[in-house]
Amino acid sequence: MQDVARLANVSIATVSFTVNNSKPVSPATRARVEAAMQELGFRRNAVGRALASKRTHILALLYPALQHRFRGTVVDFFTSAASTASERGYNLVLWPASNDSELDELTSTGLVDGVLLMEVQVDDPRVEQLTASRTPFALIGRTGDPSALDYVDIDFENTVAAAIEHLAQLGHTSIGLLDGGVGRGALRGYAPVVRTRESFAQEMAARGLTAFSFTCDENPAAGREAAATLMNEAPGMTALLLMNEHAGPGLVTGLHRLGMSVPADLSILSLASSREMAAMTDPDLSVLSAPSIELGRRGVELLIDQLDGGNQHERQSLVMCAFEPGNSTAPPRRAPPSE
């Protein structure tokens, strides 16, 4: 910048003004400055700017990628968040922090302007840590009591209700839930599964339907094993809500191997997943697909609202999953006894 100023015969302040459009500059000197920048191939140093302005224009999407594989539908959140950030003049990067000290390093050192939190737990220690460090942040997800927080999340409650409604309409009265578990250790209490379980239990009870609940790891092999468990422990079950997209392919395979047909013998409806994941199986799954694009975008908007003092977006919002029919749900083979 010094060099540019010298070459253009202005002060470095003026260079700064023209680079940032932060103060009016006469056309003539602007032209001189721009020519000089051209000639020197000048790029303003982001670190210097960050130190002086206390803004790095970097947002971090916090995802515990070392513990929890980054894959499947969650990837869409990142993509959407990154492109929204880019439109708004920020860079969003995926920050694979996991343990406390890494989060600490991120927040208390001024490297990023704000944080977007993913994989939120019901009782998430990172929320406290972020609050304490006064780092602006927003959640994609929500804790058990998120009333004081800025968040966007899937409306699991209504999504589960819609899922059960769909299956009940088809005539199912005995329905199971297969989820990926609520995690353990530092990642315990994974909120989406906690909420889905609760809503499932409530809604099934309210309708007087027979409910079953299963858990398996998030991979195809576990899904394959789960098929046998399902059939053994709930032989009368005719439909399943799947809250574990990575177990899906194995589950369907396992059912086939046991001589079960999908959807004739068991309807499957995948929750909070995506068409792409649903297309991994045969038949392809009917799915309530996660509003990833919208949540990624809204999360970034909330964060930038905090940063730029805007206040234009709903600070807390829930979005339903959208039903996308596949070929894995149908009426049960034997109609339920009509009273």
Place this chain on the structure above:
Amino acid sequence: MQDVARLANVSIATVSFTVNNSKPVSPATRARVEAAMQELGFRRNAVGRALASKRTHILALLYPALQHRFRGTVVDFFTSAASTASERGYNLVLWPASNDSELDELTSTGLVDGVLLMEVQVDDPRVEQLTASRTPFALIGRTGDPSALDYVDIDFENTVAAAIEHLAQLGHTSIGLLDGGVGRGALRGYAPVVRTRESFAQEMAARGLTAFSFTCDENPAAGREAAATLMNEAPGMTALLLMNEHAGPGLVTGLHRLGMSVPADLSILSLASSREMAAMTDPDLSVLSAPSIELGRRGVELLIDQLDGGNQHERQSLVMCAFEPGNSTAPPRRAPPSE
């Protein structure tokens, strides 16, 4: 730091020395400084440090996530690279830069110490850009002529040869390759596919085997369509190399629907993928799995060698994929006519 210095009754230089262990400090004053830091909850500001030391300790894994979905086996490269970086005192973040100006922003502004490049093309403009900006970088992958670059890559040449050898041993003489294409627009010339095609053609010719070549998009639906194409255009083909892990599930499904059995009617061997992706299908695929962990680690080591002046690692290395048997390869149903 000012505050700490005042409270501990030392200069800020001394605080810096004890924080960084950059100069000897007497135990007594070290204790005073540390007590003061404790009391004030001091964390050294990373931006200030970066400006003074010209080091941010951030590495960027460059992946064009907005164009090319970040998923599947490539995710393992990131995870491995991130944990290696973390062990070595750096933060590695996923930087979804795609167009020139975004890359420019990354490199010419001093925000990151170095860059790890993924999804390398045969003629990759980013290499030139990185070189011109004097940003330290290493490749996970390699260009057409990488002789001057630091890189780690899969040894596609020998991996393809091993794959063909495996199938030839089983008795196959008519073998196809189904890849995901070499990309178009800014992402044209995707090096892994270019290399695989070349090696495939050479090795098949050298062995006097009958070769077929197919391309389809990287998703299950495209794989399903490809099944029909394969059967129509190469009815005599008995084995297939799959260089398109995301088409795999659809491909197998599509074959089944056409009444083809895997591996009895068609053997499939997946290249540069992973057991996890291979487990998505039924039967699970035999796979030459990508050495993701090792390449992610080595890529970061190369980069840190440049940064810290170390020189301890091979600057160019190729790693073979490891064969992991699944259930998708077998001798062809009809033995080939024995001359």
Place this chain on the structure above:
DNA sequence: CTGAAAGCGCTTACAG
């Protein structure tokens, strides 16, 4: 519209 100057929070020769 433009400039001189202070300051962002550190690191690092240089002296002692």
Place this chain on the structure above:
DNA sequence: CTGAAAGCGCTTACAG
């Protein structure tokens, strides 16, 4: 072993 001081590359009141 410790400190005073310059400097990293910018931004931003403050003056003019």
